[in-house]
Amino acid sequence: MNDLLSTTFLVGLIAATLRVATPLVFGTVGEVITERAGILNLGIEGIMFLGAFVGFAAAAKAEAAGMAGYLWIGLGAATVSGLLMALLMGLLTVTLGLNQHVSGLGITLLATALSLFGFRLVFGESSVLPSIDPFPQLTPFGDAPVIGPIFTQYLLTFVAFLVVVPVGWWLLYRTNFGLNLRSVGENPEAADAAGINVFRTRYLALAIGAALMASGGAFLSLASLGAFSPGIIAGRGWVCIALVIFARWDPVRGMLGALLFGGVFALQLRLQTLGFALPYEVLLALPYLVTIAALAIAGRNVAYPGAYLKPYRRE
Amino acid sequence: MTTPPPAVEMRGITKRFGSLVANDRVDFTLDRGQIHALLGENGAGKTTLMRILYGLYHADAGDISVGGQSAVIRSPRDAIALRIGMVTQHFALVPPLTVTENVVLGHNQGVRLKLEDAHRRVSEAAERYGVDVQPRALVKDLSVGERQRVEILKALYRDARVLILDEPTAVLVPQEVEQLFDALRRLRDDGLSVVFISHKLREVMSITDRVTVLRGGQLAGSVQTSETTPAEMARMMVGRTTFGMPSLDEASSTQPAARAVLRLDGVTAVDNKGLPALKGITLDVYGGEIMGLAGVSGNGQSELAQVLEGTRLCTTGTITVAGQDVSGADPDRIMKAGVGRIPEDRHASVVPEMTVAQNMALEHLGEYTSNGSLNRRQMRAHAEKLIAEYQIKARPDDRIRTLSGGNMQKVILARVMERNPKVIIVSQPTRGLDIGATEYVRSRLLEQRQRGAAILLISEDLDEILELSDRVAVIYEGEIQGILPRTEADPERLGLLMAGAKDSPQWA
Ligand SMILES: Nc1ncnc2c1ncn2[C@@H]1O[C@H](COP(=O)(O)OP(=O)(O)OP(=O)(O)O)[C@@H](O)[C@H]1O
Ligand SMILES: [Mg+2]
Numbered sequence: 094m095n096d097l098l099s100t101t102f103l104v105g106l107i108a109a110t111l112r113v114a115t116p117l118v119f120g121t122v123g124e125v126i127t128e129r130a131g132i133l134n135l136g137i138e139g140i141m142f143l144g145a146f147v148g149f150a151a152a153a154k155a156e157a158a159g160m161a162g163y164l165w166i167g168l169g170a171a172t173v174s175g176l177l178m179a180l181l182m183g184l185l186t187v188t189l190g191l192n193q194h195v196s197g198l199g200i201t202l203l204a205t206a207l208s209l210f211g212f213r214l215v216f217g218e219s220s221v222l223p224s225i226d227p228f229p230q231l232t233p234f235g236d237a238p239v240i241g242p243i244f245t246q247y248l249l250t251f252v253a254f255l256v257v258v259p260v261g262w263w264l265l266y267r268t269n270f271g272l273n274l275r276s277v278g279e280n281p282e283a284a285d286a287a288g289i290n291v292f293r294t295r296y297l298a299l300a301i302g303a304a305l306m307a308s309g310g311a312f313l314s315l316a317s318l319g320a321f322s323p324g325i326i327a328g329r330g331w332v333c334i335a336l337v338i339f340a341r342w343d344p345v346r347g348m349l350g351a352l353l354f355g356g357v358f359a360l361q362l363r364l365q366t367l368g369f370a371l372p373y374e375v376l377l378a379l380p381y382l383v384t385i386a387a388l389a390i391a392g393r394n395v396a397y398p399g400a401y402l403k404p405y406r407r408e
Numbered sequence: 409m410t411t412p413p414p415a416v417e418m419r420g421i422t423k424r425f426g427s428l429v430a431n432d433r434v435d436f437t438l439d440r441g442q443i444h445a446l447l448g449e450n451g452a453g454k455t456t457l458m459r460i461l462y463g464l465y466h467a468d469a470g471d472i473s474v475g476g477q478s479a480v481i482r483s484p485r486d487a488i489a490l491r492i493g494m495v496t497q498h499f500a501l502v503p504p505l506t507v508t509e510n511v512v513l514g515h516n517q518g519v520r521l522k523l524e525d526a527h528r529r530v531s532e533a534a535e536r537y538g539v540d541v542q543p544r545a546l547v548k549d550l551s552v553g554e555r556q557r558v559e560i561l562k563a564l565y566r567d568a569r570v571l572i573l574d575e576p577t578a579v580l581v582p583q584e585v586e587q588l589f590d591a592l593r594r595l596r597d598d599g600l601s602v603v604f605i606s607h608k609l610r611e612v613m614s615i616t617d618r619v620t621v622l623r624g625g626q627l628a629g630s631v632q633t634s635e636t637t638p639a640e641m642a643r644m645m646v647g648r649t650t651f652g653m654p655s656l657d658e659a660s661s662t663q664p665a666a667r668a669v670l671r672l673d674g675v676t677a678v679d680n681k682g683l684p685a686l687k688g689i690t691l692d693v694y695g696g697e698i699m700g701l702a703g704v705s706g707n708g709q710s711e712l713a714q715v716l717e718g719t720r721l722c723t724t725g726t727i728t729v730a731g732q733d734v735s736g737a738d739p740d741r742i743m744k745a746g747v748g749r750i751p752e753d754r755h756a757s758v759v760p761e762m763t764v765a766q767n768m769a770l771e772h773l774g775e776y777t778s779n780g781s782l783n784r785r786q787m788r789a790h791a792e793k794l795i796a797e798y799q800i801k802a803r804p805d806d807r808i809r810t811l812s813g814g815n816m817q818k819v820i821l822a823r824v825m826e827r828n829p830k831v832i833i834v835s836q837p838t839r840g841l842d843i844g845a846t847e848y849v850r851s852r853l854l855e856q857r858q859r860g861a862a863i864l865l866i867s868e869d870l871d872e873i874l875e876l877s878d879r880v881a882v883i884y885e886g887e888i889q890g891i892l893p894r895t896e897a898d899p900e901r902l903g904l905l906m907a908g909a910k911d912s913p914q915w916a
Contacts, residue, residue, distance in 0.1 A: 269516040276502040276513055283500035286464070287514035287562070288485035399503070407464060 104242050106359050111243075111250055112317060114348075114355030116141065118253040119309025120333035121340065121347035122261040123302035129265060129342055130298035131278035131400035132186055135197025137306050138330030139204030140178045144171040144307025146208035149314035149321040150215045153225050164228055167315050168308065175307025178204055179299040187295045190404030201330070209323060227319030247316040249308070254348065257305065261344035264301075274298050279399040291405050306330070328381075335384050338392045350387070357383045413476025415440045415570050415601040416461065416492075421470035423456055430456040431467070432625040438570065443592060443602045445612040445633070448622035449645055449842040450814035451801075454605050455497060457622070458572045461603075462494040463487040474570070488515075493563025494572040497840070499555050503548035507541050511562045533565045538591060551706055553584040560591070571595065572603040577611055578840045581704050581868045589615050607842045609638040621645055646844055654851040655875035656698070656894070667731075668692035669862035670716075670747075670831045675725035675735075677715050685711040687886040688725065693831070693862040698853065700877030701866045702902055708886040709835070709866050710752065716833045716864070717749045718742040730830050743771060748829030752836045752866075754816050760809035764800075765791035767808050768823050794822040799848075814845030821852055832856060835866040850876060870899055884908045 120137055127134045134140075152167025160166065178200055185196035216223050231248055234241045265271040276284040277294045285291050309329075314321045332354060340347035361376040369376065416438040423431040430453045438444050446454045459465045461472065463481040472479050474490045481487050487494070501510050508523065508530045516526070530543045539561045547555060556576060563571055577585045592602055592615060604616055612619060613633060620630040621644040628644045670693040679685035685708045693699045703709055714720035716727065718739035726735045729745040737745070751757040758767045769776050769787045776783050776790075791804035800818045802811050808819065817837070824832065834853065838846040853876065857863055867873050873880055880897040882889040882905035889905045 267521050268519050269521050270519070272505075272509055272513060272516070272521050276505065276509075279502045279504060280500070282498075283502050283510075284514065286462075286484050286494065286496065286500035288483070288488045289514040290483075290485070396504070 100239065102363070104239055106356070106363060108243050108245065109359035109362065110352060110356040111246055111254070112355075113358045114351040115247070115250045115253045115317075116309035116312050116329055117333055117336065117351035117354060118257060118348055119305045119312065120330060121336045121351055122257050122344045123305030123309070124333050124337045125302075125340060125342050125344050125347050126261060126265065126274070126305070127298050127302035128337055128401065129278045129398055130274050130295045131281065131398055131403060131405075132182075132295060132299060133193045133197060133334075133402055134182060134200075134299065134302060134306075135194060135334065136178055136182050136200030136204065136303070137197075137333055138326060138328070139201030139208075140175050140303050140306040141310030141330045142201075142326045143174050143178065143204040143208050144310030145314040145325045146212055146310075146321055147171050147174040147307070148311030149225065150211065152315055153223055154215070156225050163225070164315055167225075168311055171307045171311035171315075172304045175303035175305075176300050178307075179296070179303035182303070183296040183299045186404060187292055187299070190406055193402050193404075212321065222320050222322060224320040225315070228316040247312070249312045249316055253309075253312075258344050258348045261305075265344065270294075270297075275398075277405075278401070281400050281403075281405040285405070285407065295405075306333075332381070332384060335388050338395060339384070339388050341391075341395050342398065350384075353387060354380050354384055412440060413473075414438060415442070415475060417473045418457070418461065419471045419473075421457060421460060421467045421472075423453075423460060423465060423467050429625050431460070431622075433470070434622065434625070434627050436620055436627075437630075438601050438603060439618070440601055441596055441599045442618055443596050443604055443616045445616040445619040446603055446605045446622065447607075447609075447612065447619055447641060447645055448628070449844055451812035452622040452645070452842075453625040454622055455574055458494060458574060458603060458605070459496075461487065462492060462572060464494075485514075488566050488568075491567055491569040492572070493566060493568030493570070495556065495559040495563065495574060495576060497574045497578075499559055501547050501555055501558060503546070505547060506543065507545050507547060507550075507558050508543040510547055510558055511543075511565050513562075515566055530561070530565065534561055537561065537564050538594060539564070552579045553581070553587075556580070556588070564595075569599070570601045570603070572605075574605045575607070575840055576604070577606055577608060582870060583704075585611070607840070607846070609641055609843075612641065613638060623647060642843055645842070654847060654854055656854070656878070667694070669695045669730050670864065671726075671728045673726045673728075675712075675715060675722045675727060677711050677720055677722045679711055685886050686715065686722070689883075689886075689888055691864075691881060691888060691891075693864055695830070695860045695862050696857055697878040698857050698863040698865050698876050700873035700880040700897075701864060701883055702870060702873050702880055702906060703868075703883035704906055705868050707883050709868075709883060711886075712883070713749075713752065713833055713835050713866055716742075716747065717751070746830035748824035748827060748832045750817075750820055750824055750832065750834040750837055752839075754813065754820065755809075757820055758808045758816065761807060763805050764795070764802050764808050764811070764819055765804035767819060768794055771823065772827075794819075794826060797826075798822040798852075813840045814842060814848075817841060817845065817849060821849065825852065825856060828859065829856075829861060832861050832863045833866070834863065836868065837865070838869070838872060870902060873897075873902075874899070882906055 120141055124134060124137055148167040148171030151170035152163045155163035155166040182196060182200050185191045186193050228247050230245050232245045234244050273289045273294050277289060277291050281291045310326060313325050336347055336350035339350045357380040361379045365373050365376050414437050418436040421431050421434045434457055436457060448454050456465060460467045463483045463486050472481060479490055508526045511530050512526045527543045534541050539557050541554065541557050541561060547558060576588060580588060596602060606612055616633045619633050619636060619641060621628040621641060623645060672689050672691045675686055675689040677686040689712060701709060711720060715722045718737055722735055726733055729747055732745050734742050734745050765787045768791045776787050788804050795802060798818050798821065801815050808816060837849050841849065853863060865876060874897060877894060879891055879893050880902060881891045882902060884906060
């Protein structure tokens, strides 16, 4: 029990929580922005996966070519791959007005298959997994006690908490674009009558969202792992979908949800290594169970965006 | 001196929806500083013509010029730039946003949303145009009349010089209509041009300068209001001469049954916010009588209707239908007890994406089911029968959302009346309907009264209440303020009760 409450344990837990939560923050804020415009993007799981792969492949090639900024090239490539998927999703759901569930799941299947196929094309079938020299961790507080190790984190983690969340919030609530976006998601007829281009706004929301999702995926391959594997996303996209509802479509609450999931995830990892007297399968399931429980409590009677899942046509 | 060009000129406008020609070579000229009525039966093409002017539809043929300049209007954005504003039949507001956010929506420059600035500018505009709104209120908390003011302010805020109002008075109570007319007269005096769509000829006579009438998508005529009469306008609308709006006076008198069919005894209920909405309603409606329920909207009428339909629980009190206690029963049991309902919101009482036949069978699917599967042929036959009997302009397989208001209401009437209900709860039955459809609905209601049904008629239209009711109950803040027999109910007296005057004695 002492082990559990020692400062080192807690500090390690908090640091790991931030790390685990990072891709979820990217994904959740991305999905919040998309859904606020009235579109459920179930392509998130595939887009995160594609981002992880494209980011990794581009970085690996650039690194092999001796380019200094290879990691940034990877991140940029991941973002572009996300934008392409957003374009496709927009074509299906905004322009053609097709069912969003089917389109999103289709995107996930497509992006996943493309990534696996691309991986074989680029790296062949070698038995050793290729890897790159990943983003280093930053130490803004040096080795000061407690805050030193807690804030020994990747740049993208700082970006997630200090840029993505506040800027996402600001974008939604403090810009004209955000007002347009929310009204398009609540009542596209009203937005249209007010002179807002509903289609363009929805495409932009999809684009911003998917760029964030893909970056979240790339965080895993370019920073925390420095490698790519088929199990790299492992359902994180689906967790984001749940967190969005938990968050009631608010970026800040989305961050809290990501921290909750990240915290339980990091805790169970540590309990596993401590040899806790529970089968590890149960421990592994723990963060998901907590997500479901949190959703059951916080997600009741939530007000979905008024035009959620509804394509807009002027007739 | 040459006369200034008209504010809007539409020439030869044609619009087809599939095989249906909604507008057929329509000409329409709106002068500056003019309030111009657009009249026509349901489905005549009024909304379509104005949606074309506002860029929501695209004409298949025809030209538009605005202020003398030929104009291409591809979207509301273009229309707004030409200083045209439109308040649509179904409001185009975003309910979870504030009044200010709704007003400035789509009209803001720059990246940042400067809310404080916006609040200030919206209050200023509201003051300048004499529109009474609270900038910080959420639209979803506003009454219909207030929402309409927000819509009008939204157009004026964008410097509209042409204001299109699509049936603005259909949702307003008499006092609000007067307020609206005052505002419109002021705006006209400032040089604004207004298109005013309405089915109420009295309103058209009192507020407009010119009248254009559409019939079956075509122009039926355009005249100065001062040179025409309601009868003349009605003739242009329907192509035949006389109109007698059915009222109780013409209906043969019935002897109300000795026993009340619908009895409410001390019924209380709370509204969505949990506040008391009905505070002990006691009311008897006899067979063969129409009991009108008058009141300013928001005084518990909707809650009362919901309680009687079984979609809202009454907290105390009892409701009996032909002696059967139905307090707290679900809608199905209430329906089986013999209650038919014609709810306030037509669109909410049908399933818009389903067909006419399906909607007609909806409440009694059991009767069309054999061995667990629906008998579609039987449903169709049933629909065909009702369509013929109630003269509905639709086919069984049409999606009900494509029907005009009048025809949709006929479907709902048919669905209720074919069951010969003992009690009919009917709210705002003729709201938004043209003269022909209104006449039809009223005569059907009187027919049901004749048959012996107990009818509770909830309406904000005092004329309608006075013309149809045997007795009139007035509701105020969830209480019955008084019940007047038809002979003693006059607008003044009802008005006092509706405003909450308590002193008048109770009639039984
Ligand atoms: N988007 C649409 N698709 C198909 N048909 C339509 C559409 N909009 C209108 N119509 C049809 O065009 C005709 C004219 O409709 P419109 O709404 O202009 O009538 P209106 O004069 O405004 O009637 P009301 O008094 O009931 O509002 C109707 O027959 C209607 O069913
Ligand atoms: Mg209309």
